[in-house]
Amino acid sequence: MKRSLVFGALVLLVVAAESSVIEKIVSDMKENYKVVENTSLRNKRAINTYKQKATLGVLTPADPIDANKAKNVNLPPGVGLLPRGEKFSIFVDAHREEATSVIQYLQSAEDFDVFITIATIFRDNINTELWLFAFHVAIQNRDDATGVRIPPVFQLQAQAFFVNGQIDQATAEAQLPGTSQIVRGLDLDLFSTSNRRDPESRLAYFREDIGFNFYHWQWHVSNGFFLVKDRQGELFYYTHQQILARYDTERLAAGLTRVLGLHEWNKPIVEGYNPDLSGCNGLGGYSTRPSNMVLCGGLKSRSNLNLPIPDGENILVMLQQQRDRIAEAIRLERFTLPDGSTVPVDINNLGQAIEASIASPNPQLYGLIGLHAWGHILLSFITDPDGRYNTEPGAMFDTRTSNRDPVFYRWHKFIDDVFVTHKATLPPYTRSEIAWDEVRLSDIKIKTTRGTPSDNTLYTYMEEEVIDISKDIYFEFDQSGNPIKVRNHHLNHEAFKYEITVRQTSGSASRATVRIFMAPRYDEIGQLFRFNDQRRLFFEMDKFDIALTRGTTTYTRFSHDSTLISQVASTFAKVEEAAQTGVPLDQCTSDQHCDCGWPANLLVPKGSFEGQEFDLFVMLTDFDEDISSPGAEYRPGVSLCGRGGDGIHPDTKPMGYPFDRPVSVFGTQDFEQWLNTFGATNVRTRVVKIFHQGFREPAPDPFADLSSSSSGF
Known part of the structure; x- marks a missing residue:
């Protein structure tokens, strides 16, 4: 079936x-x-x-x-x-x-x-x-x-991921006389699509990370508008909220302010962007958006843009109507269905309405294309809205390229603010919803191989990777010659492990869910965050379960086992090997999205040369009460990619729990003060410092042959 x-x-x-x-x-x-x-x-x-x-x-x-x-x-x-x-x-x-x-x-x-x-x-x-x-x-x-794998799209359509100079030079050098050991592509400038006069160039390493661009495309393949999946609208909200939390974290480390939502559509957009990408098969690339452009609602249809609106209708006016209708539904806490009846607004159907998936409560009222997609379209054609110059769309047109553009984050901050408006209608969490008195989380430590003095310290660096793009489906190239390889720089981190000490004090629970988050401690001017502001910056690091035993037990969890990340990088070479041997790359099953997951190299934020301080948050909850059905598991990629097929999301808690709900907007509590109001023994925090060490040789993972399951799990 x-x-x-x-x-x-x-x-x-x-x-x-x-x-x-x-x-x-x-x-x-x-x-x-x-x-x-x-x-x-x-x-x-x-x-x-x-x-x-x-x-x-x-x-x-x-x-x-x-x-x-x-x-x-x-x-x-x-x-x-x-x-x-x-x-x-x-x-x-x-x-x-x-x-x-x-x-x-x-x-x-x-x-x-x-x-x-x-x-x-x-x-x-x-x-x-x-x-x-x-x-x-x-x-x-x-x-x-099931089990059949496709090589990553950045090896199949390299022109949408690597800038023109990289591909041109890599192709030229591959045709030079020599052996197949030629791996030189362009020595990529980290700010190749702009220069240091543009402050946004400081974030190019994050926005233009190949794994991150691939993840965004893969997410939309796995969770498309054409599917009805368990909690799909909520996953749309949570995935993009987590992307924003991580992006704002990187901005703070770079000395920039948190991103501002694109709420005022009639004002100039300060951020410009030059994608510097060619189109596939030598066709047109993506247009450049100069700074201070203004959105135009007079968009016209063209060969690649058949719009479902009458000519002459102003799209911005229509979009404002959709925004107002969604805001009114949130205020009334009811969506109006096509037959005139109403249903309560929840985070899932709100996400479906904003994305305009086929499960939207009322596409005719809240948008056939959707608030989210219209923003992408308008921003894509901002330089030529009526098509008089036949220019190509900008990077926002394509899920492979949109998160390279700084305006992606401004648009999604606006979308996230709509979700936050709904979350503000929910009551803050109470002690009974946070505390679990049967267990005590006695201690948590982060350790690397640097020894005890470096406990609760993480290290990041820039490294070089070599990617073979010879199998690009558009390349006209002699496959018997040297391979076409590009050299790319990306952020990475030294491997680490968590040591989590737990004591079960009472009760009969046999397993616990472990939830790990981090967030920066200080704002743009160096002040400790108020919790109500900081909670939107908490990003998930891992979620897994442990077997509880009476007494005190220390559990070890390795960073490479995080369920947040894709556990297998299925390169073209690895897929070809699987095709020859018949041995699957992994044990991926039909209810998983095998290649979808947060890029492993971006698991840890960049930090700073001086050391950026973070709040590490670890929480235990009752696994038997958390899971949606007997036998449910926290499998790789599930947090930010959902379940494959008809799978039910394993965790019944709201996505982002316990940071998804606000406290009083007038509250001045910091993070520790908020936690102390619960007196919860199942929660523990630590201050963690992240040091960035610049460009260096890749660091091997000393824990690569070890698994968390062999260390008490």
Whole structure:
């Protein structure tokens, strides 16, 4: 039984009516595409090998994909509308509809062979960026594709991740005479898309981190508008809130103020941005936005932007109406449904309304495209709103590139402020909702290999990584020659571990959930944060469970085991190895998003050369009361990517608990004063310092061969 994806009724009807069309296309095209059918596989390893090879075969055609030309086969209705060579965006309604149709056709294939055949046909005949997005979604949601992995998109579409100079120089140097050991790409300036005259350039290492850009794209693949998943709207809220918390943390370390929400749409936007990225297959790149541009509501449709509004309607006016309707729903604490009835506003349906997923309570009233997506569109076309100059959209148009742009964070701060308005209607947490008197968290320490004097101290640094982009699906390059490799710089940290000492004093609980968060202690002017301000800066570091025993036990938890991060970096080379051996890269199951997770290299904030102080917060809660169903687990990636398939989110607590609800807006308590009001024995804090050490050689993980499960868990 296939995992369910819930699509619009129109798409389902199209699929039912056109199944014969697909069957005929498949029958006509199989011979031309030389698809080898699975007829003699005798064991699971052979099946894995076959499926993984077939998947890689679709992604690595013998000839590079020509984004401009199609092979002119008859495609089913609703497919092939977005021209090849145009940019695809999940924020555009017409693009969403076609992507949903393609995904449904891929999902409806009766077996893996037919799936691969349809995928191959679509690859050569529809918009390539739309196709790659839909192919990723389908692989993740087919039961017969469990364990099949796709190489990261930054190796398949490098032009959307690496600046022009990197790719140009890496390609040129790969063609020089020499051995395959050539790995020199451009020695990337960390501020390559701007210079030090722009204060925002200090955050380029974070915004333009390849793993971070990949995570944002992968999140939208795993949690798209076309899906109905458990707590999906809440996950949309929490994921972007956590991104903002980490971004503001990095800004404070860089001597900048926290980001301001983009609330006033008629005022100039101070931040400019030059993406310096080329389009795929040499097509147009992304436009530059000069500083002090102003949003314009007079957006006009064009070939890649079929807007669902009458010509002449001002989009800013429409968007203000949507914003006001959502604000009114929050004030009344009720959403109005299409039939006129109402339902209570909660964090989940609020997220669905703002994102305009197919589970939105009332798309006609609160937005067909949604408050969130309209902001991306307007900001993408801010330099040419009516299309008179045929300029390309900006970085905000694309989930692979949008979080590179400083305005992404201003827009999402505005969106987060809408969520905060709803959270302010909820009562503050009481002692009974925080304290768990059956356990005492006696001590917590963070340790590295530097010894006891460095307890509760973390170290970050910049390092170089080499990434092979030879398999880019658009490259016309002699694969028998030297590989095309780019050199990239990114933030990383020394490995560390938590030592958590727990004493069970009473009760019969057998397991506890361990929740770990951190937040900077001081604001822009060096004053200790008020808790009501600081709570929006607490970012999750880990969440897991431990087995409780009577008496006192010290548990060890290694940083590389954090459930926040993606546990496997499935590079092209690793996927090819899996295809050859038939051995899966990991034990990823159908209810996980295998490659989705916060980038491991950004788990620890940068800190400062002098040492930036943070509040470390560790909390124990009753695991049996926390979990949504018996057997639930905190698996890798679940906190910021959700569950795959029909999985139920394992933790019943609100996402971000206990920092998601405000205290009195007039309160002047700091963090410790807030905690002391509960007298909770299940909570412990420490002050942690993070030192940044500049550029250096990568540090090996001394704990790499150790697992937390072997240390008392």
